[in-house]
Amino acid sequence: MKGLAENYVNYGAIEAKLLPLGDSAVTVQLGETICRQTHDRVRQLAEHLERHRFPGMIEYVPAFLSVTVYFEPFKALGGLGNRTAADWADPDSNADPTGNADPTGSTNPLGLVADWLGEQLAKLENAAQTTPRVTEIPVCYGGELGPDLPEVAEAHGLSEQEVIEIHASADYLVYMLGFAPGFAYLGGLPQRIATPRRQTPRLSIPAGTVGIAGDQTGVYPIATPGGWQLIGKTPEPLFLPDATPPTLLRAGDIVRFRPISREEFDRREAARG
Amino acid sequence: MSMIMVKPGLLTTVQDLGRHGSQQFGVIVGGAMDAFALRIANLLVGNDERAAGLEITMLGPEIYFAEPALISVCGGDLSPQLNDRALPLWKTVVAPEGSVLRFGRARRGCRAYLAVAGGVDAPIKMNSRSTYLRAGIGGWEGRALQKGDRLPIGAASPASRALASLLADEAQADGVAFSRWSVAPDLLPSYAANPEVRAVAGQELALFQEESAERFFADAFKVRTDSDRMGYRLSGDGDGLRLKEKRELVSSAVTFGTVQVPPDGQPIALMADRQTTGGYPKIAQVASVDLPLLAQTNLGGTVRFRRVSLQEAQRLYLVRENGIRTLRSGLERMQASGNGRV
Numbered sequence: 001m002k003g004l005a006e007n008y009v010n011y012g013a014i015e016a017k018l019l020p021l022g023d024s025a026v027t028v029q030l031g032e033t034i035c036r037q038t039h040d041r042v043r044q045l046a047e048h049l050e051r052h053r054f055p056g057m058i059e060y061v062p063a064f065l066s067v068t069v070y071f072e073p074f075k076a077l078g079g080l081g082n083r084t085a086a087d088w089a090d091p092d093s094n095a096d097p098t099g100n101a102d103p104t105g106s107t108n109p110l111g112l113v114a115d116w117l118g119e120q121l122a123k124l125e126n127a128a129q130t131t132p133r134v135t136e137i138p139v140c141y142g143g144e145l146g147p148d149l150p151e152v153a154e155a156h157g158l159s160e161q162e163v164i165e166i167h168a169s170a171d172y173l174v175y176m177l178g179f180a181p182g183f184a185y186l187g188g189l190p191q192r193i194a195t196p197r198r199q200t201p202r203l204s205i206p207a208g209t210v211g212i213a214g215d216q217t218g219v220y221p222i223a224t225p226g227g228w229q230l231i232g233k234t235p236e237p238l239f240l241p242d243a244t245p246p247t248l249l250r251a252g253d254i255v256r257f258r259p260i261s262r263e264e265f266d267r268r269e270a271a272r273g
Numbered sequence: 274m275s276m277i278m279v280k281p282g283l284l285t286t287v288q289d290l291g292r293h294g295s296q297q298f299g300v301i302v303g304g305a306m307d308a309f310a311l312r313i314a315n316l317l318v319g320n321d322e323r324a325a326g327l328e329i330t331m332l333g334p335e336i337y338f339a340e341p342a343l344i345s346v347c348g349g350d351l352s353p354q355l356n357d358r359a360l361p362l363w364k365t366v367v368a369p370e371g372s373v374l375r376f377g378r379a380r381r382g383c384r385a386y387l388a389v390a391g392g393v394d395a396p397i398k399m400n401s402r403s404t405y406l407r408a409g410i411g412g413w414e415g416r417a418l419q420k421g422d423r424l425p426i427g428a429a430s431p432a433s434r435a436l437a438s439l440l441a442d443e444a445q446a447d448g449v450a451f452s453r454w455s456v457a458p459d460l461l462p463s464y465a466a467n468p469e470v471r472a473v474a475g476q477e478l479a480l481f482q483e484e485s486a487e488r489f490f491a492d493a494f495k496v497r498t499d500s501d502r503m504g505y506r507l508s509g510d511g512d513g514l515r516l517k518e519k520r521e522l523v524s525s526a527v528t529f530g531t532v533q534v535p536p537d538g539q540p541i542a543l544m545a546d547r548q549t550t551g552g553y554p555k556i557a558q559v560a561s562v563d564l565p566l567l568a569q570t571n572l573g574g575t576v577r578f579r580r581v582s583l584q585e586a587q588r589l590y591l592v593r594e595n596g597i598r599t600l601r602s603g604l605e606r607m608q609a610s611g612n613g614r615v
């Protein structure tokens with residue numbers, strides 16, 4: 001029973017700090033810098049939470065260094081604390097005899113959830129590592145679909161074809177999804193083609209456009225304004241509101257981009273209707 | 274059963290309690306800005322509190338009921354009128370066949386919630402009927418309601434039918450009936466044009482200069498006109514809020530009521546259509562019980578944040594939820610006894 005902690009605490013083999021995000025969520029911070037090891041911990045915890053839930057748990061959001069768990073406090077209190085909210089909410093009740101229980105204690109929803117999360121973290125050391133899914137994304141590079149490809153090539157003294165080959169040669173890791181539905185934060189862009197954002201953002205970038213911004217690369221799942229360097233476009237939808245899950249990519253996936261011709265792009269787009 | 278939008282109003286959307294479970298895929302939660310008001314409106318017409326209703330913003334719509342309907346309007350007071358008679362908020366109301374619901378000027382708050390027995394039967398997308406305007410999905414064709422939209426209403430529950438029959442005795446000559454029962458006043462949020470909103474320390478509060486942190490919990494902040502369902506952009510009188518030292522944070526989850534501070538030092542309170550993750554330092558988190566106060570603050574209004582402990586925020590939440598449960602069991606007892614006096 002370690003409760004909420006502003007500093008790192010050992011939970012079995014794992015170090016973490018448990019930070020409240022208001023009165024209805026807890027962030028489990030698993031590291032300080034973006035790296036493979038912390039990412040693996042994040043995936044481990046997320047996969048564990050996919051299978052194990054506590055009463056009142058709503059959902060979880062994995063990020064680069066953390067997993068945030070959302071819950072409904074009333075149900076968590078009843079389910080984890082075996083208490084009704086009525087006796088807790090009454091300051092004179094036995095539930096909190098001191099009348100000044102601190103929020104890191106286990107007499108309130110946040111404390112109970114933190115205790116439960118701590119127990120789950122301690123179980124993670126034996127969790128089996130899963131093999132990542134590999135998702136291939138076909139991309140038609142350059143031309144009107146990737147108008148900034150010439151600029152990116154020129155900035156690095158490369159030919160357009162070389163930029164395409166470098167971009168499509170790497171294995172990218174999906175660290176997290178966020179910003180827009182199905183938008184994947186990818187790690188692994190070769191430094192040789194890292195390119196700063198454009199001076200002036202575009203007002204609208206079509207869904208499916210593949211871009212570079214600094215040492216990031218990614219695909220815009222829905223039309224949005226943006227300042228990335230646009231190098232191509234995929235005919236594959238990344239956001240699938242009628243599917244479960246509603247996205248092509250998931251955190252932990254390995255992504256490979258495969259260059260396709262304009263003819264193949266048009267054929268695939270037409271096939272999608 | 275359906276209702277017809279004669280005039281759409283400024284921004285009228287189908288909302289429920291939000292699209293939970295897909296944030297890990299970058300899909301926003303959305304849902305009612307003032308979830309308390311929508312929940313109560315649903316309970317008052319015998320719906321599950323998660324049913325879909327209409328969120329009505331500022332300038333209200335005109336709605337025609339071709340068939341009789343059991344309705345409730347809760348939340349901000351946008352001067353609702355049923356068949357040209359003032360419609361009281363936080364009550365159960367019978368709208369007879371051919372009724373017209375209109376709205377007038379905003380007297381208090383800026384969002385009203387209309388629940389109809391049976392709920393708005395919009396298609397479910399990813400566990401929710403909420404409108405996600407930016408992605409164009411959910412709600413009614415993924416958009417705000419337009420003139421001529423005919424919204425289907427689901428089948429009324431036994432609870433709805435019991436409430437309707439309790440109201441039969443109250444019907445006036447034109448068939449309109451208002452319940453004698455209403456919501457206990459001490460359960461209602463104290464909506465105000467310039468509210469004081471309780472908030473707890475944010476995850477990065479300690480990164481701010483002490484003077485900035487103090488100022489955040491003392492100054493009044495104006496709600497800028499470029500605020501929307503995604504975020505309330507706030508501006509204070511003095512200089513912007515500053516960090517002790519400049520630093521880049523790694524993006525992590527944010528939630529309804531997270532107050533983050535971008536480099537210009539002017540805070541943004543994230544609302545129903547917030548992004549799932551953010552990278553700006555989080556200075557505070559609005560207590561869940563006071564989210565309705567923030568959601569009902571109109572553009573141009575001011576907000577003050579009063580710091581409370583996490584312990585207090587949790588206690589307030591549980592007290593409010595307990596009150597909602599008491600209301601629900603009161604309504605259930607009434608339905609069972611067939612006695613409309615509470």
